[in-house]
Amino acid sequence: MTVxxxxxxxxxxxxxxxxxxxxxxxxxELGLTGTKEGCGAGECGACTILVDGVNRLxxxxxxxxxxxxxxxxxxxxxxxxxxxPLPEAFxxxxxxxxGFCTPGMIxxxxxLLQENPAPTRDEIRRGISGNLCRCTGYQKxxxxxxxxxxxxxxxxxxx
Amino acid sequence: MTxxxxxxxxxxxxxxxxxxxxGVEKYAVDHYGExxxxxxxxxxxxxxxxxxRVDAAAARSLPGVRAVLTGGDVPGTNRQGIVHKxxxxxxDAKVRYxxxxxxxxxxxxxxxxxxxxxxxxxDIAPLPGVFTIDDALNHDAPRLHEDHPGGNALLQATIEAxxxxxxxxxCDVVVTExxxxxxxxxxxxxxxxxxxxxxxxxxIVIIVSTQAPFRDRWEVSHxxxxxxxxxxxIAPYLGGGFGGKDGATVQCLLALAAMHADGRWVKxxxxxxxxxxxxxxxxxxxxxxxxxxxxxxxxxxxxxxxxYDTGAYAHLGGEVMALGMEHAGGPYRIPHTRIEGWCxxxxxxxxxxxxxxxxxxxxxxxxxxxxxxAARLRxxxxxxxxxxxxxxxxxxxxxxxxxSSTGIGACLDAIADHPLWKDRAVWKAAAGPNKRRGVGLxxxxxxxxxxxxxxxxxxxxxxxxxxxxxxVYSGVADMGQGxxxxxxxxxxxxxxQEEGMIDLVxxxxxxxxxxxxxxxxxTTYTYGNALIRACQDMRRRILGRASMLLLVDRLExxxxxxxxxxxxxxxxxxxxxxxxxxxTTPERFCVYQYLMPVVPDPPATGKAFKIGFPHxxxxxxxxxxxxxxxxLTGETTVRDYLAVTEAGRILNPQTSVQQVQGxxxxxxxxxxxxxxxxxxxxxxxDDLGKYIIPTALDLPDIRAVFAQAYEETGPFxxxxxxxxxxxxPLPAIANALADAGAARIFRSPLTPERVLASLQQxxxx
Numbered sequence: 001m002t003v004x005x006x007x008x009x010x011x012x013x014x015x016x017x018x019x020x021x022x023x024x025x026x027x028x029e030l031g032l033t034g035t036k037e038g039c040g041a042g043e044c045g046a047c048t049i050l051v052d053g054v055n056r057l058x059x060x061x062x063x064x065x066x067x068x069x070x071x072x073x074x075x076x077x078x079x080x081x082x083x084x085p086l087p088e089a090f091x092x093x094x095x096x097x098x099g100f101c102t103p104g105m106i107x108x109x110x111x112l113l114q115e116n117p118a119p120t121r122d123e124i125r126r127g128i129s130g131n132l133c134r135c136t137g138y139q140k141x142x143x144x145x146x147x148x149x150x151x152x153x154x155x156x157x158x159x
Numbered sequence: 160m161t162x163x164x165x166x167x168x169x170x171x172x173x174x175x176x177x178x179x180x181x182g183v184e185k186y187a188v189d190h191y192g193e194x195x196x197x198x199x200x201x202x203x204x205x206x207x208x209x210x211x212r213v214d215a216a217a218a219r220s221l222p223g224v225r226a227v228l229t230g231g232d233v234p235g236t237n238r239q240g241i242v243h244k245x246x247x248x249x250x251d252a253k254v255r256y257x258x259x260x261x262x263x264x265x266x267x268x269x270x271x272x273x274x275x276x277x278x279x280x281x282d283i284a285p286l287p288g289v290f291t292i293d294d295a296l297n298h299d300a301p302r303l304h305e306d307h308p309g310g311n312a313l314l315q316a317t318i319e320a321x322x323x324x325x326x327x328x329x330c331d332v333v334v335t336e337x338x339x340x341x342x343x344x345x346x347x348x349x350x351x352x353x354x355x356x357x358x359x360x361x362x363i364v365i366i367v368s369t370q371a372p373f374r375d376r377w378e379v380s381h382x383x384x385x386x387x388x389x390x391x392x393i394a395p396y397l398g399g400g401f402g403g404k405d406g407a408t409v410q411c412l413l414a415l416a417a418m419h420a421d422g423r424w425v426k427x428x429x430x431x432x433x434x435x436x437x438x439x440x441x442x443x444x445x446x447x448x449x450x451x452x453x454x455x456x457x458x459x460x461x462x463x464x465x466x467y468d469t470g471a472y473a474h475l476g477g478e479v480m481a482l483g484m485e486h487a488g489g490p491y492r493i494p495h496t497r498i499e500g501w502c503x504x505x506x507x508x509x510x511x512x513x514x515x516x517x518x519x520x521x522x523x524x525x526x527x528x529x530x531x532x533a534a535r536l537r538x539x540x541x542x543x544x545x546x547x548x549x550x551x552x553x554x555x556x557x558x559x560x561x562x563s564s565t566g567i568g569a570c571l572d573a574i575a576d577h578p579l580w581k582d583r584a585v586w587k588a589a590a591g592p593n594k595r596r597g598v599g600l601x602x603x604x605x606x607x608x609x610x611x612x613x614x615x616x617x618x619x620x621x622x623x624x625x626x627x628x629x630x631v632y633s634g635v636a637d638m639g640q641g642x643x644x645x646x647x648x649x650x651x652x653x654x655x656q657e658e659g660m661i662d663l664v665x666x667x668x669x670x671x672x673x674x675x676x677x678x679x680x681x682t683t684y685t686y687g688n689a690l691i692r693a694c695q696d697m698r699r700r701i702l703g704r705a706s707m708l709l710l711v712d713r714l715e716x717x718x719x720x721x722x723x724x725x726x727x728x729x730x731x732x733x734x735x736x737x738x739x740x741x742x743t744t745p746e747r748f749c750v751y752q753y754l755m756p757v758v759p760d761p762p763a764t765g766k767a768f769k770i771g772f773p774h775x776x777x778x779x780x781x782x783x784x785x786x787x788x789x790x791l792t793g794e795t796t797v798r799d800y801l802a803v804t805e806a807g808r809i810l811n812p813q814t815s816v817q818q819v820q821g822x823x824x825x826x827x828x829x830x831x832x833x834x835x836x837x838x839x840x841x842x843x844x845d846d847l848g849k850y851i852i853p854t855a856l857d858l859p860d861i862r863a864v865f866a867q868a869y870e871e872t873g874p875f876x877x878x879x880x881x882x883x884x885x886x887x888p889l890p891a892i893a894n895a896l897a898d899a900g901a902a903r904i905f906r907s908p909l910t911p912e913r914v915l916a917s918l919q920q921x922x923x924x
Contacts, residue, residue: 033189034182036398038348039431043847046348074182087180091172094813097821098639099179100348100398106180125855132847134346134399135639136817137824138855 005066008076014063022061023047026073034074034103038132045131048104049073055111055130074103077110085151086110086144095144097135105131109145118149164721165651165658167875170813173644174658175396175637186398187368190354192424196225197272198416199427201262201279202437203254206290206506206840207301208283210252213262218278223271226419227279228263233415235384239407241374242770243313243473245304246509248382248411254283255303256471256506257840258437265416265425288506288840292445292466295503303471303504313469314477314502316767318484320558326460326495330451333460334531338448338524339906340889342468342835343441343828344844345513346852347638349398351408351438352428355417363414366393370405370636371676372666382411383418390414394666400638401825402512403439405678406474435845439511440835442467442479444520450528456536456543460495461488461556465521467502470509476502479510481768482606483517488556489525490567490604490779491547496556506840512678514825515885518605523907526601526890530897540894541580544602544781545571558762559773564878566805567602569866570781573803574600579783579862580801586785587899593790595918596798597899601782601891605883606774607680608755613770615681615755617674619689621650621697623747627722627735629656629697631690632664634674635682640881641814642682648811649687649874653694657721672750680778680879681755683810687874689753696749704741708733756872776870778806778878782823782887786895793915797827797859797892802884805866808876812865819863819884826888828853834908897922 004013007030016025026032026049038046040059047059050072078084086106089095096102105128112119112127119127124145125138133141165171178184201213215227230237230251237251238244250259262279266272287301294300295311302310309315327333353367363385369375372392380387397404409427416425429437444467451460465483469476480502487498515522533540548568553561574580583598590596609615620632631650637643647661654661664670674686702714705724709731711717718725725732739747758775765772785799802819809815832851836843844850863884869876889907897903902920904913 027189028191032182033185036186036188036348038350038398039847041431041846041848044348078181087177090180091176094170094173094176094817096173096176096179097641097817098347098349098397098399099175099184100186100639102179103182121860129854129856132348132852132854134348134401134825134852135821137820137853137858137861139820139858139860140817142855142860 003063003067005068006070008072016063018062018064020063021059022063022066023058025063026058032073032075036100036103045108046101046104048107048131050107050111053114055108074107077106085148089144089148093140093144093147095136095140101131101133105133105141113149113152117153121146162657164655165648167652167810168808171644171648171811173641173814174647175643184396186349187366187395188349188352188428190366191426192354194423196265196267196420196423196425197269198263198265198413198425199272199276200260200412201276201281202257203250203259203261203283204257205254205283205285206257207286207288208254209286210250210254210261211282211284214280215262218264218275221271221275221278223267224275225265225267228415228419229261233383235382237382239378239382239411240473241406241475242477244381246472248415256508258508260412263412263416265420290505290507290840292468292503295505311504312501313473313504314480314767316481316484316500316765318498318557318765319496320554320556320762320764321495323495324462324497327449327451327462330459331454332535333449333451334528334535335449336528336531336905338446338527340444340520340523341907342443342837343513343833344435344835344850345401345403346850347399347401347403350429350431350434351404353409353413354424354426355413356424357417357420357422362389362391363417364391365410365413366395367410368397368404369394370400370638370678372636372668373673374676375407375410376668378407379411379414383414392668394636396665397636397638400677401514402516402678404638405512405676406439408438431847432845435850436842439474440508441513442469442510442520444468446521446524448524448528450532452532454536456538456546458491458493458547461493462497463487464499468505468507468510469502470505470507472509474509474511476510478771479512479517481772483521485557485606485773486518486604487521487525489529490549490602491556492549492553493556507837508842514822514882515605516882519829519886519889522601522603522886523889523893527893530894531903540600541571541575544600557773558764559758563776563872564807564868564870566866566868567604567779569868570779570803570805571602573864573866574781574783577801579785579799590787595788595790595899597786597895597897599784599786599891599893599895599898601887601894603883603886604777604779605680605886607684607776607778607879608774609679610771610774611757611761615675615685616752617686617689618672618750618752619686619693620672621693621749623697623701623739623742625740627739629654629661630664631661632671633686634666634671635686636666636677638677640682640818642686644814645683645687645810646690649690650694653691654698655719655721660722680881683877684873684879685753685755689751691874692753693749693751696751700746700749701738704738705733708738776878778804778880778883780804780883780887782891784888784891784895786892786899788896788899788901788914788918790918793911793918795831795896795909795914800859801862802887803864803866804880804884805868806880806883807868807870807873807878809865810875810877815865815880816863818881820861822882822884823861823888824853824858826885827858829908830889830892831908
């Protein structure tokens with residue numbers, strides 16, 4: 001079937017098997033390998049994408065469920081040459097080690113900040129608790145999300 | 160990105176982080192290739208048995224199936240293994256664990272692959288299994304490897320120092336206990352995977368998530384009978400490793416698949432369940448300890464027997480246990496020791512390297528024993544550790560003379576001075592209703608490098624390009640620990656160049672030079688030492704050419720500045736871009752091999768260890784866990800955590816804190832939750848819903864600080880710190896629970912059930 005959706009601000013139409021997983025379409029058909037797969041069962045969060053601004057697990061979604069949606073992957077988080085405060089804050093605060101959880105973590109955090117622009121550290125921890133990281137112990141991730149929240153509140157990129 | 164040359168000792172942001180955070184870094188798993196074939200293996204599914212028949216006819220006839228290969232199709236020895244070649248690429252006669260591969264399938268797509276694997280009929284005549292340490296010790300047990308002279312003991316070894324175990328008789332007090340620890344899984348987020356192709360000239364290229372690309376080439380060559388120079392291994396950044404990708408996972412299978420793919424790329428990517436079933440694990444162990452001291456708390460004698468369940472194949476099992484034995488006495492002066500070890504084959508998953516490499520197991524035992532001893536002698540747990548802490552000039556419990564930076568005392572002093580320790584009584588008293596609070600210590604250490612008998616070496620390669628940029632060719636993989644960052648920082652500092660002028664090539668057996676595995680807390684130490692000397696050669700070469708171009712008589716009259724060479728006396732300069740253009744190709748490269756020093760006069764013990772004993776250099780740590788247990792549920796929460804680490808000079812505080820926090824996170828998981836359950840050789844906890852690793856809600860903020868030190872042999876004075884902090888959490892938390900009034904727990908993890916029972920039982924020793 002033909003599936004049409006908006007991907008990172010661009011309208012696309014794909015002829016795909018409707019029961020192929022969204023993560024495979026993104027990675028294999030569209031070459032957007034920033035979306036990672038860590039478990040294939042909705043337990044690790046590495047495949048997180050934004051669907052109409054809400055974080056969803058692309059390993060649990062089928063192609064047909066993309067239809068008509070606004071999809072944002074990590075590649076589309078910073079649009080039109082601009083930068084997003086989250087990736088910048090992750091770099092600055094040392095929140096990236098192996099980096100395999102990072103795209104999903106950043107998108108999960110983006111959805112959190114959309115919903116709660118000024119989260120406490122505990123709220124950040126709860127907000128990202130569906131995204132597993134095996135390297136960092138999360139502390140620097142929490143630091144980064146807290147700073148990105150401040151930067152967004154102040155309406156300027158983090159420095 | 161900084162615009163000035165990096166400084167040693169200051170935060171240096173990871174150059175790999177922007178691409179990773181933008182989702183554009185290509186891990187091995189992000190490589191696909193046109194006209195891709197998918198490869199997968201059919202696994203035995205039974206833990207021990209003789210293969211009667213593998214019938215692949217139905218699978219072969221499935222449209223889209225390119226090939227089905229079995230043991231008989233493997234050229235070469237069909238055996239892999241780092242120390243002992245005992246592990247088949249594809250089993251030909253016998254299977255020894257449920258994850259053993261019996262057939263390899265190449266298919267046009269993943270769905271066809273899945274169906275073909277299911278269509279293969281495998282008939283295995285089951286053999287009785289060996290599933291526990293006691294099973295393996297039973298002389299009547301079935302033998303996993305009939306040709307292994309030690310029966311089911313892969314390795315039996317003894318370390319003895321001083322008068323050995325008989326000195327226990329001279330002690331005023333002896334405490335005796337047994338500890339049990341479970342299997343831990345690495346649970347890296349990028350599961351084992353790679354992609355391979357046979358090129359037109361017949362060479363096999365493998366892009367793989369690996370910690371040891373150069374050893375992989377040797378493994379593939381040996382197992383498949385291919386010439387070493389016919390194999391190229393490329394190791395992009397890894398999505399985690401922690402030891403689990405130190406050794407062949409997909410490598411030989413992929414190379415074999417590529418030999419049957421007619422030049423097409425072949426991809427193999429284990430799913431999470433397959434990673435749990437077939438990937439390497441941390442050893443489960445049982446540890447029997449007798450620790451004796453004088454009445455004043457002076458340690459006098461240690462006798463212990465340790466048993467490590469190494470699973471079905473040797474892999475690095477013997478070396479893991481050897482390192483555990485070398486650390487069995489803790490970072491203490493114990494004049495008389497006898498440490499006996501049995502590393503045992505079982506029909507469980509293959510155990511191998513994992514961060515802490517055998518040391519996490521014994522750390523639980525010796526640090527629990529120190530608190531038990533302190534309680535028996537009514538001594539302060541910090542003071543008994545300070546009293547016995549190793550210093551330069553002492554011999555450790557393996558009999559090795561400490562000649563270099565030995566900072567456990569400084570770590571203990573830092574804890575003693577910290578408010579979390581000083582004010583612990585106030586914190587404990589503030590426990591809410593139905594809560595108990597306790598504070599626990601752990602003093603730990605971890606060797607660095609391979610140890611004697613296996614030269615720990617790296618070959619740095621550094622280029623100045625014709626446009627005056629620099630390229631560091633790293634031969635040692637970056638699984639996330641940040642050694643690539645350290646190499647850019649070191650090169651920038653040593654050459655006085657901005658970060659933006661330095662490119663880094665990740666390991667590639669065609670382009671970079673053999674530098675060992677990403678393991679043993681060695682990567683920055685060994686490669687960094689080589690790189691500094693390569694930079695010194697490069698600096699001399701650049702200044703030498705500048706002396707010709709600027710007509711300056713003496714090199715010391717010239718300065719290497721960012722992007723240029725300057726003659727300060729006259730103010731004349733030459734840009735590196737102009738200078739580099741005058742260099743011929745051989746002049747543009749500097750190569751330096753560094754060889755790590757070893758213990759010069761090893762003690763006459765541990766003779767059963769072929770390689771890796773003893774070690775010269777150690778990093779140290781002292782951890783303090785503030786723990787709260789719920790009296791109603793037994794749930795244990797780590798409320799605060801302090802780790803003091805001595806690892807020589809800290810080159811990059813930010814990445815050093817990353818290592819310590821990450822190691823403690825894994826250590827807290829190991830302490831409280833992680834327990835890979837295997838029943839009858841079958842992994843039960845085979846997904847991340849059943850095998851629980853810590854989430855952001857399960858961990859406290861961790862205070863990571865460093866004791867000032869300088870290791871004379873280290874690059875800019877550093878030692879490795881990737882592993883040492885993983886050893887602290889389990890004993891520190893166990894000691895905190897005992898301090899909270901729970902009965903001592905001897906079996907980990909410290910689950911709510913065990914903690915609840917021990918709270919109800921009440922204080923013991």
